[in-house]
Amino acid sequence: MGNERATGPTALSQIVHDRSIRFAAGLAVAVAIPVAVLFYFQFRSLNAIEETSSVVLRQLSKDTADGLAKEIEDALKAPHIQVLLRVFQARTEPLDLPWIEPVFLQNLEASRFVDAFYVWSTIGPARYTNRLLAVDREPPVQGEIMSSSRFHEDREASAVILPRIRELVAHRRAIVVFQAELNGRLTYFQAQLRFNDNATRERVTSFVALAVDAERLRGIHLPALIQAKLKKSQAPTGFPPLEASLVDDKNTLLFHSGSDDARSFIDERAFPVVFFDRQLLEYSAPFETHRDTWRLRVGYGNQSIEEIVAGSTRPQKALMTILALTLGMGVFFIARAAAREVRLAELKSNFVSSVSHDLKTPLALIQLFAETLELGRLKSTERAMEYYRIINSEARKLTRLIDNILDFSKMEAGLRPYKVGPQDIGEVTTRVLAALQSQFNQNQFKVHFEQPAAVPPVLIDCDAVEQAIENLLTNAMKYSGDSREITVRVAKEGAYACVAVSDRGIGIPRRQQRKIFRKFYRIEADAATGPQGCGLGLAIVDHTMRGHGGHVRVESEPDRGSTFTLCFPIPTGVVTDEAHSGDRGRAADAARTA
Secondary structure, eight states, rough: OOHHHHHHHHHHHHHHOOOHHHHHHHHHHHHHHHHHHHHHHHTOOHHHHHHHHHHHHHHHHHHHHHHHHHHHHHHHHHHHHIIISSOHHHTTTBOOOHHHHHHHHHHHOOOOTEEEEEEEEESTTTTTOOOOEEEESSSSOOOOSSSSTTTTEEEHHHHHHHHHHHHHHHGGSSEEEEEETTTTTEEEEEEEEESSSSSTTSEEEEEEEEEHHHHIIIIIEEEEEEEHHHHHHHOTSSSOOEEEEEEOOTTTTTESSSSSSSOOSSSEEEEEOOOGGGGGGEEEEEEOOOOEEEEEEEBBBBBBBBHHHHHHHHHHHHHHHHHHHHHHHHHHHHHHHHHHHHHHHHHHHHHHHHHHHHHHHHHHHHHHHHHHHHHHOOHHHHHHHHHOOOOOOOOHHHHHHHHHHHHHHHHHHTOEEEEEEEEOOHHHHHHHHHHHHHHHHHHEEEEEOOOOOOOOOEOHHHHHHHHHHHHHHHHHHOOOOTEEEEEEEEEEETTEEEEEEEEEOOOOOGGGGGGSSSSSSSHHHTTTTTTTOOOOHHHHHHHHHHTTOOEEEEEEEETTEEEEEEEEEESSSSSSSSEEOOTTTOOOOOOOEE
């Protein structure tokens, strides 16, 4: 009896706190309420059912139009991604035909609308340089075969492509697109140019290109793509099937999936006929070149939605559609909430693990070298001084970690004040560099400090700002990879005094640059195997900058390094002695990105 009383509340507590049970209960509530409401509304009038049916038909048309447009754009830009960008400059300078050939052949099979891929280079074996080499769908003529069995020199295409590229090089764009006649047929050409100097782009040293026959694209390949996509889309039972039409920029009908020449449509999507991501249009050359813009139209034949809904007598079908949408939305929101909760738990667990690791490692080193010094096992005073420096460096790491945790706790509670006063940001930065010099030497880092001109004083809390700069420098050392160079620059930018810390390390993907300022967050690629950390440094940096009325900016590219810039407003009015965090109960979740 005593045991039962003791275990009963514990078991009940476990059930209450079991995340999976809470998830199941929430899912049941989310599903049960919409189902009950829907069964109630099945007794409503026919007008309500017709309105619902109209919404369903419009949404289906919109989704199908979006899906078709995306399918076409994805198909058109696939060769650019899989070939033109995949064949790096290192493969074309010098020419590596055995490596390039299977890439061309594979994508000729994958992208059926491409007639040929070309490569041209000024660097490589003498017999191949300055010759336009092609891999197309026809086997090469005997005598034209290069070292790779499918490569041959295409003189007809060379006479068309090379003069146009020489004209367009003046625009200094990496992507070149143009239209021209090849063998009496209108052809789209696109090339990815490589230059001797990517900064100036004065001379083209190689390029990879593709050719697409315009007539076959509009008459065969795109219609086949639309037909295949339409077969996969499932229209609700009881409604007429969706039909799709393709028209060019002169409003000429290129394709219609239905049997009748229907001119009415529900949704229309326009897309440029380019073979790369449309977001890169501004980087292609030349800007004034005419680009065909075709339109995809989706509708229900010659019937309007109002006509279809008015003739519908199947209210149960419409209710089932609504039920499916509601169930889907309910499951989505609950699953998202559960995922966030699980993610937060993982972050907290990783935080505890990282802090334990970061505390244990310096303590072990301090203990090791302290015991060595205590036992007098040293043969020279120089080695003793080296051990003292290591102990001091590891102690500073511990102090910084503890300060970060304590400051973060104050920031979370909104209790972190900043006592500000006019300071020279250059001198503050110099003090931080001097304090970290032993760590730079220990890790063999070369730090370049630049301050081209005097910077006006700014109102800052020295301790908080020094901690922020130190966090950036520590991150630069952690994520520098094989590079051992860090650049620190202090300069005036408009109304701000800025401190920029640059490294040449692993960099940060664009999609993660806003997330790195969240508490506990670390870059996914390095969370398991890369540099360790508790994920608070950048959150504290961003909080500190907002507490000073400034901001932190990040500019980064993967494998090219990162630059974090602290921007402090230069005061023009009344000096304030104390600023407050003003963020009770939360840490910084985002910062400006360049």
